[in-house]
Amino acid sequence: MAEQEIALIVGAGPGLSASLARLFKKEGMKVALAARSPKKLDGLLKEINGHAYPCDAVVPKDVEDLFNSVSRDNGEPNLVVYNASRRIHGPITAVDPGEVLNAILVTCYGGFLVGQAAAKRMVPAGKGTILFTGASASIKGFPNSASFAMGKMGLTGLVQSMARELQPQNIHVAQVVIDGGIYEPTRDAERLKSRGPDGWLDPDAIAQTYLNLHRQHRSAWASYIELRPWTEKF
Amino acid sequence: MAEQEIALIVGAGPGLSASLARLFKKEGMKVALAARSPKKLDGLLKEINGHAYPCDAVVPKDVEDLFNSVSRDNGEPNLVVYNASRRIHGPITAVDPGEVLNAILVTCYGGFLVGQAAAKRMVPAGKGTILFTGASASIKGFPNSASFAMGKMGLTGLVQSMARELQPQNIHVAQVVIDGGIYEPTRDAERLKSRGPDGWLDPDAIAQTYLNLHRQHRSAWASYIELRPWTEKF
Amino acid sequence: MAEQEIALIVGAGPGLSASLARLFKKEGMKVALAARSPKKLDGLLKEINGHAYPCDAVVPKDVEDLFNSVSRDNGEPNLVVYNASRRIHGPITAVDPGEVLNAILVTCYGGFLVGQAAAKRMVPAGKGTILFTGASASIKGFPNSASFAMGKMGLTGLVQSMARELQPQNIHVAQVVIDGGIYEPTRDAERLKSRGPDGWLDPDAIAQTYLNLHRQHRSAWASYIELRPWTEKF
């Protein structure tokens, strides 16, 4: 009998992370979630029969504690997703340096801490998958959005470095760049309709690509993929 | 009952194209193959119960005839793969201009002709998928290999232009860049072993990614993906 | 006394090439021009005291003859610029295959022929500079413009391959991507004004960057640069 897989999703919320959790569960995995305020995940946890852990991904000790708790409760995760980010918007002359720093930390440095903790466990195990979520800012630095461009392109640097270092150790490292808006039922109805059918990325459709990456045969791994709606300008 | 899908693979041979043909067949599709010398495909055709057509992909009339024959025999293809390429190797000062031209034609212009013929049928149908095969030369122009760099980067230009033009018409256009050597049992045994286990791309593994692209939900389409073995330097 | 430099500009017309010719002349070079119809260059030739040659850059024999004539009349060129291109515009389903082929030939294959002829002379000489002109289509494949995307991205493949091959032989190979409209006094006056001051690329300003590339010290060569107006969206 194949060993049960353990997935850990860091930066969990009601959107993409919930779709990932449901799909991983459906595939037979145990699913653990981490968020700064895991309380909001109660409904989802019941649905997938999973665990949630409080974790501020920019605090090294929090991340270490998270991996220790997940291992203790579920076993070592062999599929880890980093899905947290933060951005601030405004003219470069006006944005607050502390908030810019915080955005870089959450988007990029938290990815490093989680990637490092995952690698520390996967390298001895000799296998695993680590996936990161990118955004349009991974491809292009937009005006009035320097913090997000720094965070997401910095994350690309992390993914490239980790892929080159860890893939020859049988650990698949990849980034999924989401170049468009994700459908969220809580958005304004008029706005949702404005892009036409399937004009927003369906989080279940995105999740399928994460799973496909995890399932790729190691002779033909991808470490980068961009997803966008059929109607998206790019 | 869902309509049966029709796949057409242009540039068919014993490697990747055979894996694509088998996988598409297994998924319930009718499969048509095109090659300059389809005789070599006899074994594969029996296995997949498919049709093969002679076609020189750089000749507009050949390509038109191909699509007409495929439609007549199988129905209009809704999944078309362009997998042909040619390269010549040598110092820029020494390569023969006629051979360089031929390499550009097979690798890039043939892709245009096949893509155009597919689009002419898919646009009125309001759906379809067109996939192109790239190579390391799609990413980087290597010394002594200008013809392949021109052909494959030119093909990237085609894919980007077609994706931006046709995706809003519900036609998925994508490129799979194969950045490494494909496993071929006919290679020298010592050479095959030299890269270690899974050090060559398994064509069945590559084919799975083509299928995944075809199956993507249109709210989250990719139009570019690179595949390489876990041990590949890049 | 330093040897006089010989510049050859292929694809010469009244815009960028004229600015290049004037600047190279001002720098003390002998300047030769090649065009399909060199008659139109008469005014410029008088101004720069240069030679013009008829040449269809997609015909190998024409390109060989051109280099032989230039060498005979002026000496071997040590700075060669390829500035020719052609594009056709229209839906992929409607464009004429013959015109698409011609666009690829002029934009990309002609660059190969000229680059090869230049390399054949510069490699034995042990030095030289070969510069190519790119466009927005070098960066991004636009809808309804597949021919130009194929031609210009194919040209990028050529430049990358030649740079990696020839730079260690002391031949500088580079591409200048012009991402915006070039100022041409013959454009409609209202249209010229519509982009505001300096909203079109001044061809004299572009020419300065070509010269700067040619003058770079070989310990710090660039082989790629994008130019756009300060107000350009990108």
Next chain:
Amino acid sequence: MAEQEIALIVGAGPGLSASLARLFKKEGMKVALAARSPKKLDGLLKEINGHAYPCDAVVPKDVEDLFNSVSRDNGEPNLVVYNASRRIHGPITAVDPGEVLNAILVTCYGGFLVGQAAAKRMVPAGKGTILFTGASASIKGFPNSASFAMGKMGLTGLVQSMARELQPQNIHVAQVVIDGGIYEPTRDAERLKSRGPDGWLDPDAIAQTYLNLHRQHRSAWASYIELRPWTEKF
């Protein structure tokens, strides 16, 4: 009479920054330098008759104080170069999180703070140039070097965002990626010889490209350029 230009170089040391300082001085500019320990700059300061300021570029207050002091002593800088970086090397599983954070801060966040302070002064002035120094890690994330990849790709995000935001306000923003080793006389003599003549980037040659960028006409600005020795593999 043209107004005297004021240049500020942050992250000053004996290598590239010294070449920049000398070239800017030779061009008639006043030159100010900032470093964590400006004591080491005494010799250079005498040579260029410039000022040096202590500044830890990751501390917002230090950066504000720096710009205030420079303005008071020299006038508002209209050419600002950010040249500081830090990296740590080691397996992702072994590097210290605090040191990784520090590397990101110096390489990327310090660039933001200096870029922001420069923009605050240049936007009201309606002109200026801000240049950033990149590295091979700006192009490719190397194994065992995640911190540098995060820092330098993050910096690319900053440059792209600032260029798109500030260039339409007449402020030129660009990055010079140095893809190779810079010549430093203090390196081991055998090592220096190992790459052959001009196998290391000459800092004076690099500085010339910075100056060329600053001097570009605004109708044809570049915001990205890679420099490497003629013999460099890439």
